[in-house]
Amino acid sequence: MHIRCALSSGEMDAVHGDDGRRRVRINHPSHPRHELRYVVHLKCAFRTLRRVTREEGIMEFPIPINEVGEDLIGAFVRRQGVDTHTNSLILDEDVDYKFHNHKLRLVSSSSFQEENEEDDDDEEDYSCRNSELICDGCITPIHVKQASSSSSSSSSSSSKDCYYYMRCSIRSCKYYLHLSCFHLPPQLSSLPLIHRHDHSLLLQSGDKLKPREWSFCSVCKTKTSGLFYGCSTCEYFRVDIKCASMPDTIYHAAHPHPHHPLNLQSKEDVERRGSNECDADCSLLQWGSASSYTCVACDYIVHLGCAGLPASATSRRWDKRHPLLLTHDATVNRPGEFYCDHCEQQMNPRSWMYRCRICDISFHPRCLITTSGRFRNVKFGQRCVIAGAHRHTLTYQLLTTKRSCDVCGANRHEEHGFYCAACSFFICFYCGQKMIEDGKAEAVD
Structure with missing residues (x-):
């Protein structure tokens, strides 16, 4: 029955279901025995006859994860009065950066293919996002299409799809930054809607070799290995740059x-x-x-942390062909029960989930741990040597190819730690952290 027909001689009201969420209920004389329920999209169900226009300049969420650097953080930096264009930088010229021990260099997208070819791994590592440059500031991909720079040094990059980013001047060092993350202001006067105290906030960065000391974001409740703002007075308050960049109205x-x-x-x-x-x-x-x-x-x-979830996620483990789309009400296109394909727990179909309709697979956001779960603000891939523990270089990543730590023997599947792909040797975070504190670990560029 069309909604306009149902409402012509029926009654509609909103009730709360057993799960506490609001439902729309219709009583109609043509079908008095049972209540009628909506089987249409909520946007259609609540559409009014009067056309309502949106205000210009307000960002719509969710946004694609590869547009966070330009659309979210870039807009935040511009609101702070900072110019994010490349005019003040020169291609291939090295510049100092406070939060990295090497100089950084402005490069164009033409160098991406070379980066991609060097990043091929021997093992299938589901925890890391290969074929992407991951920003060490916001921990999202550097895949933004931007207009080419007007700098006189960028004449070789004339394509409209050309973009620029910062990378470490040491070729073997995989440190990258969006231009917007590079231009983040070192200090904010305050963030009144996020932090209750009127204190200034200072831009800071975690030590990539000391995961235990990484800051816990007070907004999205996850640890970050990237850039964050910390209160100059309250030691407890930290906010990662993505949460700090969220607009006041969306x-x-x-x-x-x-x-x-x-x-x-x-x-x-x-x-x-x-x-x-x-x-x-x-x-x-x-x-x-x-x-x-x-x-x-x-x-x-x-x-705020939920509003910032990416519009889609990718998982080479579960679906190599399609993106997993953030879905807000899965009952619109598929009736029946839903189970998370990762944890196998039953899901509320009206709670947010990542889903592929073609493959009929669904996931809790928390179960995609490197995209929307507890490691979404952590960049894996840091290489290090731990003296006395293993003869090869180890890579900081999630344990996905075996179940236990080779030092303590504990079950650490899908936990973070230090892994040798050549030997399938793994040191869990807890054992590795003790070795780091004892001064046995050294980062490898």
């Missing part, structure tokens, strides 16, 4: 009223509303309460 595709803007509110303001249930059902994500985006016209709430 649109989000998950909102049943797509033309309603969502405004960022502090944790305290959200709690005063009396309800802080996140639309992403992020109790599954184990993120807890934080600053959230709310709709002034309805009770819609989504945590």
Whole structure:
């Protein structure tokens, strides 16, 4: 039955189901024995006859992960009054950078093929994103199409799809930065909607060889090996640069009223509303309460960390052919029960999930641990030598090809640590961290 026909002589109201989420219910005289339910997309169900236009200049989420550097962080840097263009830089000229022990160099996308060919691994490592340059600042791919620079030194890069990024001047060192991450301001006066104190925030970076000391983001509740802002007064407050870059107002595709803007509110303001249930059902994500985006016209709430989840994910382990799309209500296109193909637990079909309709596979966001889970802000691949532990160079990564640590013997499958592909030798994070603290580890460029 069309919605316009149902409403012509029926009644519609919103009720709360057993799971606490709101449902739309229709009673109609043509079918009095049972209630009618919507079987259409929420955007269609709540569409009004009056055309509502969106405000210009408000970013819509989710965004593709390979556009975070330019669209999210780049916009944030420009709001701080910083010029992110390459005019002040010269191709192939080395410059100092505070958070790296080597000089950095501006390079064009023409060098990407060379980088890609050098990064081929002998083993199939599902934990690392091969064929991509991963930014050491925001831990997202450097795959942004940008207009070519007007710099006189970039005449060889005339393609409209040419883009630029910073990389370490030492060829063997895999340190990369988006231009926007390179231009991040070293200090912010405050972030009032994220941090309750009116304190300045300082740009900082973690030590890649000391995972235990990596900072825990107070917003998305994950550790980061990249750049973050730390409060100059409160030692406990840290926020990674992606969360710090989120705008004060956004649109989000998950909102049943797509033309309603969502405004960022502090944790305290959200709690005063009396309800802080996140639309992403992020109790599954184990993120807890934080600053959230709310709709002034309805009770819609989504945590800032959830709003920033990427629009899609890739998994060479589960689906090499298709992207996994962030889905907000899987019942729209497929009735029935849903189970996560990773943890095999039953899923709420109206909670957020990553899904491939073609292959009929679904995942909790937390189960794609390097894209949207607890390691989404960690860049793997750092090489090191640990004296007395193993004769070969070890790579910091997830354990995906075996189950146990070769030092302590504990089950460490899908945990992080140090791995030798040639010998299938693995030192778990806990054993490796003790060796690092004892001064036995040395980074390899």
